[in-house]
Amino acid sequence: MELLGRWVSRQFTTRVIVMMPVAIAINIVLGASVQQGLKLPIYLDSIGTILVGVLAGPLPGALTGILSNLIWGYLIPAPIGSSTIAPFAITAGVIGLLAGLWGQLGLFRPRHGRVFSVAGAVVAVVLVGALALYTYSRAYASPEQFAANTFNSSDAFDQSRIFFALVMIAYFTLVAWAIFLRREVGAVYAIGAGLVTGIAAAVVSAPISAGVLGGVTGGSTDAIVAAFRTGGDSLYQSTLKQGLLSDPMDKMITSFVVFFIIGSLSRRFVARFPNGEKAIEGAPEHEPEPAPESAS
């Protein structure tokens, strides 16, 4: 019990406490801008959540996500405020939790093109691909949990395969750019983590979206839901499919952005966070013997 208490308080240092409102504000502002200004069918409202999760740990990450949604939904006045965001606080919590796990595993550490890392990256890509396919097949074969309806299996299957292929193409394009242009092998792990997070987010969001909002959020992703519904999907299935199209792509992009951000921050800054050491390239420097050397 005491260990648990210490594990909890280790993650909530003053620096983390200060970072959380900043991360929450980033989430809300970017999410609202994308939703209303740029009008892209992705959300981009989890950059802060994943950043906090990776640097500070699962609990701060989850809390950042949950609070972002609650504050966005209930404490910020319209037009930025939007009460349809709040029920997805659960999803946001899951995203933050997972980000903490990835940070703990060091998946967001910059790794410059060493051979072993490249081989590891290839293995990671294959594994993530396999996991994605497996999850995909399970999700799409899941029995209708809501109203039974005309489920046209072959049509829906083909449609979904196309959209899923789009997601994987986006993923591999980003990976190729990272590896070949920037020699940034670590990006692969981060993007892979984003893919897994995205799938989890979609699976968690679908019942919320279907149950609370009838599958409609007022955002540009509604068009995608409608498209799936004309194909004859149940409410749950269409929201899941929309989620599986938007969420993985959104989280992959977000994770990549977070990876890039962490890589661009100074080592000194990152090191002071609870999980900061795991996000810095190379082993932590050992202090050399104190000697009166002059700074060059």
Add this chain to the structure above:
Amino acid sequence: MAIELSTVRYRYAGASVLALQSIDLRLEPGQVVGVVGANEAGKSTLCLVASGFAPRVVGGRLEGSAQIDGVETTALRPHELAQRCGLLFQNAATQLSTTTASVFEEVSFGPCNLGLPVPEVVERAWWALRAVGIEELAARDPARLSGGEGQLVALASVLALRPRYLILDEPTSELDPAGTRLVADALVRVVAETGAGILIVEHKTDVLERIADRVVVLERGAVALAGEAAPTLADPRLAELGVEPPARVRLERGVRASGVPWSDRLAEAVR
């Protein structure tokens, strides 16, 4: 009763070079010590080390002895350090707690954090506002203050913890001349009212000429020059150490160099 740094060497976490090479410094209550030096000379690090925030809050490795009133800073917890030595930074906006709706509540933030009873919190808040001279700002919204006013509020917020020493890291660097004057006046007033010892890092040597008793010049993490304010600021080696002397000194040098006799009346006119 002093802040005493003895042969202090300091290295930031994850750094391979020393930020402070070997510093000896003494700050007594009622004294104003100015610190100048080129960029990267270690001035900000000195502020963190002298206040105990390094290594206690920011990590890193300290060698030698840094003591506040006879207690090693490494033995004190951050909130204990805050009550002995106040620390202020350049940017007024980032020092706001962003959780308060009035300057009064902002200044009360520190005492409230200590869990003091409400009457004592109120008394300290008014006392701090008066010591800095900003009672009329008490009802204002902290987010809508000018740069200079913001720094004064930050000063009062930190003073409310009744520290014996204040350390300021370039408090006027983001302020216009009016704001700078505001802060300099307030510091003079604070020393008079509270008897605090002040360590102030400043590029604007005119300010130091006005308020400092002693001046220390840092170069590459070590003390290059130290002494009483006036002679040190007039020292010819200042320029090569990356410090611009005060306007009065430059004027005097220029006047003398052109062969015009210099008199103290000229000095008074420039002040």
Add this chain to the structure above:
Amino acid sequence: MTEPGTAATRLPDYVVRRPAGFYRSANPGTKLAVAAVEVVAAFLLPGWLGPAVVLAAVLATAAIARRLRGLATIGLAASPLIGSILLINLFLLPGASDPIARLGPLAPTWSGLWFGFETTARLLAFSSAVALVYLTTAVDDLLADLSRRGLGRRATFVVGAAVQMVPLTMARAGEILDAQRARGMDTEGRFWRRARGVLPLAAPVVFGALTEVEERSMALEARAFSAPGRQTLLRIPADSPADRALRWAALLALAALIGLRVSGRLG
């Protein structure tokens, strides 16, 4: 250090700030409890009648508390969403076989309309229930009340600071967006161009905010933020016996609703 002279030791009025008016002066915790019951009722009561009753209750409270206009604004902001829900369900409810009319390939259905109506009612009910709390309570009061009930200083800080920081960050993002537009970034137009515009917007906003974290956390430490023990509260929102009674009633209503639903009585 000199001794303080005779000081004004009274807490200024602008700090004390007691809200006035029906429902507005109620304890924040009470308002939260009431909203919780209303939200749960909106979801657990069947059909559209349940949510409609909740909505009526909320509107009535808002009217007496003179906050009807605020609710109307929120309703207006939600109208595209409501329109979406109605339209999509009207035309696309799968399995619906009772068309109202046939307009070429499109066939709006009664079940679709009904389902859309139900969903809309539920959405309006729970949104307005929560919005009412927001409209009748200042964030400071809410946080102060929660602090009194034991919410730690860290959580209070996070929520309070986040709320204040959103408009600040928004303003900064707005400036950056304008600057980007002036440099030719596309905010309309084709998908790929818009996607490329994301990073140049996100990066400055994020980096600007992050570089402040170090200094902000040091400023907090310099104000004894990590001191142990309970934070002193300068203001404690009022709590009356009527508030307590209302909270108990809300708790009982909540239990009743859940119990009825679980036992199947509510269908």
